[in-house]
Amino acid sequence: MVTEILEGVYWVGVVDWALRHFHGHELSTPRGSTYNSYLIADEKTALVDTVWGPFAEDFLANVRDVVDPAAIDVVVANHAEPDHSGGLPALMRHCPEATVVVSKRGAESIPGHYHEDWNLQVVGTGDTISLGRHELVFVEAPMLHWPDSMFTYVTGKNLLLPNDAFGQHYATDRRFNDEVDEHALFEEALRYYANILTPFSDLVLQKIEEVLALGLPVDMIGPSHGVIWRENPLQIVEKYREWAAQRGERRAVVLYDTMWHATRHMAEAVGAGLAAEGVPFKIFYAPLSDRNAVLTEIFQARALVVGSPTVNRGYISTLGTYMEDLRGLGFKNKVAAAFGSYGWSGEAVKAVEEHLARCKFDVVGPGVRAKWQPTADDLAACEELGRKVARAVAATEEGT
Numbered sequence: 001m002v003t004e005i006l007e008g009v010y011w012v013g014v015v016d017w018a019l020r021h022f023h024g025h026e027l028s029t030p031r032g033s034t035y036n037s038y039l040i041a042d043e044k045t046a047l048v049d050t051v052w053g054p055f056a057e058d059f060l061a062n063v064r065d066v067v068d069p070a071a072i073d074v075v076v077a078n079h080a081e082p083d084h085s086g087g088l089p090a091l092m093r094h095c096p097e098a099t100v101v102v103s104k105r106g107a108e109s110i111p112g113h114y115h116e117d118w119n120l121q122v123v124g125t126g127d128t129i130s131l132g133r134h135e136l137v138f139v140e141a142p143m144l145h146w147p148d149s150m151f152t153y154v155t156g157k158n159l160l161l162p163n164d165a166f167g168q169h170y171a172t173d174r175r176f177n178d179e180v181d182e183h184a185l186f187e188e189a190l191r192y193y194a195n196i197l198t199p200f201s202d203l204v205l206q207k208i209e210e211v212l213a214l215g216l217p218v219d220m221i222g223p224s225h226g227v228i229w230r231e232n233p234l235q236i237v238e239k240y241r242e243w244a245a246q247r248g249e250r251r252a253v254v255l256y257d258t259m260w261h262a263t264r265h266m267a268e269a270v271g272a273g274l275a276a277e278g279v280p281f282k283i284f285y286a287p288l289s290d291r292n293a294v295l296t297e298i299f300q301a302r303a304l305v306v307g308s309p310t311v312n313r314g315y316i317s318t319l320g321t322y323m324e325d326l327r328g329l330g331f332k333n334k335v336a337a338a339f340g341s342y343g344w345s346g347e348a349v350k351a352v353e354e355h356l357a358r359c360k361f362d363v364v365g366p367g368v369r370a371k372w373q374p375t376a377d378d379l380a381a382c383e384e385l386g387r388k389v390a391r392a393v394a395a396t397e398e399g400t
């Protein structure tokens with residue numbers, strides 16, 4: 001279903017209602033997603049980004065609703081990840097002489113994915129291509145989301161097409177931010193930021209300042225996933241500024257696994273200590289929680305307390321994926337602690353503490369270990385650990 005988003009500018013993307021996992025099974029997408037493609041009809045016809053390969057024919061049908069694909073002169077590939085470039089082979093069979101516009105790193109990644117002899121034009125920040133009445137202006141945006149990523153700006157329409165930046169995995173029959181549930185929209189925008197863009201937060205801040213310094217008026221932001229920011233489009237830019245600063249909120253996440261409920265009882269005692277000092281908390285049982293939802297909660301919180309029984313002289317394997325995510329995502333400004341039950345050797349708490357310290361969490365040790373089922377003293381120690389974490393959270397607030 002094509003939408004003319006501005007006079008002569010068409011959304012010709014597709015909605016993937018069924019998507020529940022993205023990046024293989026790395027990221028959960030409970031609300032599906034969209035792959036947004038934008039067609040600009042001027043003296044020349046330009047298309048900015050395509051869709052994931054399995055949707056190429058639906059995408060071509062949308063393009064045909066506006067123009068004959070053979071009439072496309074310029075195809076901009078802002079980013080080579082297949083959710084945006086996967087429609088290129090099918091499209092280029094119709095317009096083999098079209099110019100494919102890529103960033104410098106895109107000149108590696110697009111041929112690397114498709115091994116086709118397309119007419120590539122490499123652009124950098126500030127380069128332009130005239131379509132007639134409008135120009136395309138390019139801004140390199142490395143690491144938002146890959147080294148090859150770039151933004152395309154359409155003059156005269158004041159339209160910024162920043163690819164993955166400002167996007168959301170959010171399938172909807174609406175195309176604009178002012179037409180959808182605001183809570184769901186920001187929940188998905190935050191989930192996207194926390195799980196994908198957090199490691200590049202410093203670059204996000206730099207890029208926002210760089211784009212604003214160009215002085216280009218922005219009336220609309222069309223990301224490559226989810227809805228288009230039409231009403232107050234810069235609100236998502238402000239949100240990115242806030243998220244990139246990673247200040248967090250006065251709350252805590254308690255994440256645990258348990259074999260015989262000993263560590264669960266300890267988790268609840270830690271929560272009691274947090275609550276006693278006025279820090280709201282949520283407890284997540286790792287094996288049955290949506291990992292990306294938990295990571296989003298950790299992103300928003302100022303404290304993480306991890307509970308694990310000792311298994312095979314270390315922490316339990318269900319926490320391993322989380323530990324790897326905490327390493328890779330590089331969360332900042334968070335305090336942490338660990339606790340757990342053990343039967344014989346009891347290494348889990350130390351292993352968790354050492355890992356979190358390597359991930360640059362401010363570990364308020366020593367953690368609490370309980371042999372077998374926790375005693376009343378063990379649970380009191382867990383509650384005191386929660387209080388200690390809460391006081392450390394308060395100290396970070398005083399420092400801000």
Ligand code: FEO
Pocket residue numbers: 079081083084145146164224225
């Ligand atoms: Fe939406 Fe980095 O791809």
